[in-house]
Amino acid sequence: MVEDESSLAETIKLNLELEGYAVQIAKDGKSALRHFKGERFNLILLDVMLPEMDGFTVCESIRLENPSIPILFLTAKNSSADRVAGLRIGADDYLTKPFNLEELLLRVQNLLKRSMKQDENGAGVTTYDIGDDVINFNRLEVVRKKGDNIRLTKKEAMLLKLLIDRKNEVVSREHILETVWGYDIYPSTRTIDNFIVSFRKYFEKDPSNPQYFQSVRGVGYKFVDA
């Protein structure tokens, strides 16, 4: 992170570290470039207004050496001319101060996820651990510690993913129909209940007393997990 205002820099650093990232701070443009030459980074947070050398110049310089490392600009100005200038010289994203901390974290996450994918073996494996079992959405199957694996159908996988994405939130039957079935004709909401029955058979120790797939009377279901 390149940011000259100490208190802001520390706040951001702290929050990023809470998310599990390792952060280094540079307080001006030239120092930023020295850091960049000496070490390997996965993402750069770059303030535009900097002493010694402004953010645009830093960005241009970095891009000469590394055209793919994600660069996220932070700036007080919010003119589109300014943003265009940033994007032109190779910024990947742009956030205006004052910004919502959660938004920053999400955008950082986004950029890293993306650049990881391209570096690693390409396959973005989407799996979820539930008890002793692992749901693998790429293989459409559940790998169980004991017992045979379970093959998931497409609809099962979609509904499962939706509930897990909304972990700990109530998802209404209407929303499920819209999201999972949306593109053609809706079946009756009973159908959803039947899928839940299967999920409970697959994953619950005691299906009649569910821990993961809880009913919310009159609304829908929620997936609960630590």
Add this chain to the structure above:
Amino acid sequence: MVEDESSLAETIKLNLELEGYAVQIAKDGKSALRHFKGERFNLILLDVMLPEMDGFTVCESIRLENPSIPILFLTAKNSSADRVAGLRIGADDYLTKPFNLEELLLRVQNLLKRSMKQDENGAGVTTYDIGDDVINFNRLEVVRKKGDNIRLTKKEAMLLKLLIDRKNEVVSREHILETVWGYDIYPSTRTIDNFIVSFRKYFEKDPSNPQYFQSVRGVGYKFVDA
């Protein structure tokens, strides 16, 4: 592009086409999902305020099927709460109306550049052992322990390699068409099924009860091997 306001939609379409992109417009959420189901896209521009089904729900629904296609939100609101909501459910970027056209183009360019890169899957095998047989992808033939060798055609080899590279993962028919047949001309997806039939004849002990080439109803096929 999903946008209900015709004049804006046309303006954007025109500009994107001038940049060399092919654009399709959907005017409401449900129609958007139908388009998405029926065809292959590289990027989605999504208005938030839509008739029939709002942009968030559309995004969620798309993400259930495709976790990587870039989605860029367009919205009139500029609250950070709104942006966070979008990023949370899987948006890649966020632009508030009224927006600078050049900025839109740059962001589109950015997202596409990034998602293209990830497609290039370098490494690949040149031979693969399957049961008692050995597939040689360079010589386009299968060397069998017993019986005559089999000559593979180019398409057979490509499809076989794709499935084997993604061992144990479900490969959708759409992805197969895109990868093996290229971006321009698609045959009907039945053609794929016929290739699978051949593979089963070549490699399966009991072709009607396949171990290696498994169907995944409604999606595609997966190659399974220890």
Add this chain to the structure above:
DNA sequence: GCAGAAATGACAGGAAACTGACAATGGAAT
């Protein structure tokens, strides 16, 4: 404790998807 509403779990019918054999197509080599 009771009545009504909602959820559950088992099951069967049927629509949609897949299979496998074969015919049609079309491009390349002769």
Add this chain to the structure above:
DNA sequence: ATTCCATTGTCAGTTTCCTGTCATTTCTGC
């Protein structure tokens, strides 16, 4: 032009699994 052969399309038969029904259980408000 002819032949060959990889590729694509067609179609009837089969399988899968989505969907609605029903009897029963659970929950909620009174």
